[in-house]
Every structure is written in C-alpha cells, then in structure tokens.
Amino acid sequence: MPPREVVEEAERVLRLCSACMYCDGVCAVFPAIAGKATVPLADVAHIANLCHGCRGCWYACQYAPPHPFAVNVPQTLAAARRLSYADFSRPRWLAAGFGRRAWAVAAVAGGVTLLALLLVLLTVPSGILFGVHRGDGAFYRVVPWGAMTTAAGLSFLWAVGSIAASTLAFWRSIAPAVPGKIVRRALGPALVDIVTLNNLGGGGHGCNDAGERLSQERRIAHHAMVAGFALTVLSTLSAALWHHVAGVRAPYGFWSLPVLSGTAGGVLMLAGIAGLLALEVRADPAPAEPGETRLNRVFLTLLGLVAASGLAVLALRETMLMGLALTLHLGLVTGFFLVLPASKMLHAPFRAAALLRAAIDRIASPPRRSGGE
Incomplete structure (x- = not known):
C-alpha cells in the first residue's frame, strides 16, 4: 500500500475508533485517541508506535471484517508503524x-x-x-x-x-x-x-x-x-x-x-x-x-x-x-x-x-x- 493510502486508512480507522471507544481500557491506544474527531499526521505515527500489536481490539471489534467498515486496527497501525520507521530513519x-x-x-x-x-x-x-x-x-x-x-x-x-x-x-x-x-x-x-x-x-x-x-x-x-x-x-x-x-x-x-x-x-x-x-x-x-x-x-x-x-x-x-x-x-x-x-x-x-x-x-x-x- 502506498504511504499516502497507509496514512489515510489509519486516519479513517482511528476516527471510527474514537467515536466507538468500545475497546477503551484494552491498551494505551484508545485513551490516546479519546475525543479526537481528527488525527494529525504526527499523531498517527505516535499512536502506531504506541500499539503493541496485542490484537485484543481485533477480536473485540464489532466493525471488523466482514462488516462494511472493515476496521482492522492491528494491521492498519502495523503498516503505519512500519511507515514511521522509514520516514524517520537516518540516514x-x-x-x-x-x-x-x-x-x-x-x-x-x-x-x-x-x-x-x-x-x-x-x-x-x-x-x-x-x-x-x-x-x-x-x-x-x-x-x-x-x-x-x-x-x-x-x-x-x-x-x-x-x-x-x-x-x-x-x-x-x-x-x-x-x-x-x-x-x-x-x-x-x-x-x-x-x-x-x-x-x-x-x-x-x-x-x-x-x-x-x-x-x-x-x-x-x-x-x-x-x-x-x-x-x-x-x-x-x-x-x-x-x-x-x-x-x-x-x-x-x-x-x-x-x-x-x-x-x-x-x-x-x-x-x-x-x-x-x-x-x-x-x-x-x-x-x-x-x-x-x-x-x-x-x-x-x-x-x-x-x-x-x-x-x-x-x-x-x-x-x-x-x-x-x-x-x-x-x-x-x-x-x-x-x-x-x-x-x-x-x-x-x-x-x-x-x-x-x-x-x-x-x-x-x-x-x-x-x-x-
């Protein structure tokens, strides 16, 4: 997935999660997005690295595939996390x-x-x-x-x-x-x-x-x-x-x-x-x-x-x-x-x-x- 699409998908998923908050308390990601209608680009990188990939939200989510919203928080944040490694790598x-x-x-x-x-x-x-x-x-x-x-x-x-x-x-x-x-x-x-x-x-x-x-x-x-x-x-x-x-x-x-x-x-x-x-x-x-x-x-x-x-x-x-x-x-x-x-x-x-x-x-x-x- 191209970088722009990775970020756009992360923003979409995080907006849905901030509205739902069913997984509040599962990990540190959800308190970090609570009440946020929009997620700035820097916050996408922060939240992606805050995710430990424990997958609790995947099994709890009522909007996971095959739901039309197709919310896949672990996969989406893993892609954004990998993008952050590339974006900030030096040299x-x-x-x-x-x-x-x-x-x-x-x-x-x-x-x-x-x-x-x-x-x-x-x-x-x-x-x-x-x-x-x-x-x-x-x-x-x-x-x-x-x-x-x-x-x-x-x-x-x-x-x-x-x-x-x-x-x-x-x-x-x-x-x-x-x-x-x-x-x-x-x-x-x-x-x-x-x-x-x-x-x-x-x-x-x-x-x-x-x-x-x-x-x-x-x-x-x-x-x-x-x-x-x-x-x-x-x-x-x-x-x-x-x-x-x-x-x-x-x-x-x-x-x-x-x-x-x-x-x-x-x-x-x-x-x-x-x-x-x-x-x-x-x-x-x-x-x-x-x-x-x-x-x-x-x-x-x-x-x-x-x-x-x-x-x-x-x-x-x-x-x-x-x-x-x-x-x-x-x-x-x-x-x-x-x-x-x-x-x-x-x-x-x-x-x-x-x-x-x-x-x-x-x-x-x-x-x-x-x-x-």
Whole structure:
C-alpha cells in the first residue's frame, strides 16, 4: 500500500475508533485517541508506535471484517508503524529496508559474514586456523585483537549513532509542547510501562497472541529475549574490564562473570526468540501486516544466529573448530550491527518515545473514561 493510502486508512480507522471507544481500557491506544474527531499526521505515527500489536481490539471489534467498515486496527497501525520507521530513519536511504526489501537486510548481514570467513581463510594459515588453542589470548591467535575490536566497535558505533538520530527525529515529530516539569514527572511512569511491557498485558488478562485465547506467551518470550540481551551486554562489559583493567585476555574460565553471563544470556535469548518465532507462525494472519511480519522474522532470525554462534564459540573453544566458529560469530555480530538501523530494532526506541508521550499526555490532560468519569 502506498504511504499516502497507509496514512489515510489509519486516519479513517482511528476516527471510527474514537467515536466507538468500545475497546477503551484494552491498551494505551484508545485513551490516546479519546475525543479526537481528527488525527494529525504526527499523531498517527505516535499512536502506531504506541500499539503493541496485542490484537485484543481485533477480536473485540464489532466493525471488523466482514462488516462494511472493515476496521482492522492491528494491521492498519502495523503498516503505519512500519511507515514511521522509514520516514524517520537516518540516514534516509535506510528507509528502503522497511519496504519490500526487508530480506535484503538479511542478505547484507550474510554477505558480511561470508566476507569475514573468506578473509580469515585467505590470511590465516590453516595450521593456526584449525589448531587447538588454549590459555591466555587463544582467540587472538586466530583473529588479532585489533581487527576484532575495530570491526565490532565501528559497526556498533554506526548502529548506535544511526538509531539515536532516527529516534531523535521521531521524538521531535511527536513531542508535545508542555513544560519541562511535566516531562520529568512522566519519565517514571513511562519507564515502568517500557520495562514491564504493560501494554502486552491486554488490559490485564493477556493478549490474543495466537487466536482468541488470551495468554501471556508473547510478553514472557519478549522478557526472556530482552533479559538475555542484557546479560550479553554485561558479559561484554565485564570482559572489557577483565582485559583492560585486570590485564587478563580471553578466553576466560566458565565460572567467570563474562562467560557465565554470556552463556545465560545466549540461552535466554534463544528461548525468547524461539517463543516469538513460534507465535509468528501460529498467529492468526487476518490482523497481521505482511511487511511487519517480514521485519519481525528477519530481525529475530539474525539475533538468534548471533546468540547461537556465540554459544558455539564457547562450546568449541578448545577444539580445532574454534577458529571457524569465532570468525562466524564475529562476522554475524558485525553484519548484525551494520543492518540494525534498518531493522525491527527501531521499534524499541520508537515505542519508548511513544510511551513517554502517552505518559506526558496522561499528566497534562488526564483522559476521560466512558460514562463521564
């Protein structure tokens, strides 16, 4: 659907919802549109990212297809959400990753991985590449520390810079004109909503993750994935301290903080990713938006490969396959960071910004509930 039609359909659906408000209380979207006869373009982007895709409104809506109004809130807002990623992506040429070329993101990451493998095969003698290395600095006998940190570090800085610029552009578009003290008061409630995934609770009873049955499956899987990711970050930071402060080079013992947190993080990530991918397969396709489904599956698959390759390095680090496993992991990490700004990763900071805006609105203009409350 062309961008103009996406926005027009979102405006139509949101106008109907603001008049009906039967789903008031299901999630944060409906209080945000209460009483609005029209929805400005900036508010479409805000509301689309406020939607967590819990699908409760789809199964509750009396105007859903085959009704002539054909209201499909989850699908409509998913399309508008994907459009917002493209509109606010920085640099702007990254917008192509959020269209039909979503699989090109995976191709780029795969190409970088293959390039890393090729470079190592061409430059590292087979005796070293397939040798068994143990003890201090064993990894760096295959891939020099400088090459390892330069590739991962530069790609990481690119990802952080681009995502930060995209999020800032999005926030400037949706930020309300309110005093700074209201923004500061809203930070706490917004942080609670962000961390707890409150809007994946479907108003407290769970979401329609895979049909009309209510469940907390997606919320639990998402928490597992994020917790695992946080543990891998802890692993990386503690390894940096071990290396630069304690002067001890990798690989580290299994009971060390870098290895324990990295192992637990990798396992949790894979469990969460498997749960989310399973829900993608089982979910009712009617309220889904194909473009967002592609983004979800590509992102989860790439993140799963990064986690699995990291665990493979741990499992094979004292065997002749360590060199190939390490190269594969570094290639995947570098490729993943390079494509991150054109991936579904943008949903995290964009949704955080939308939740902050919603918290500000609740404080500045407390929502009126149905019945005049």
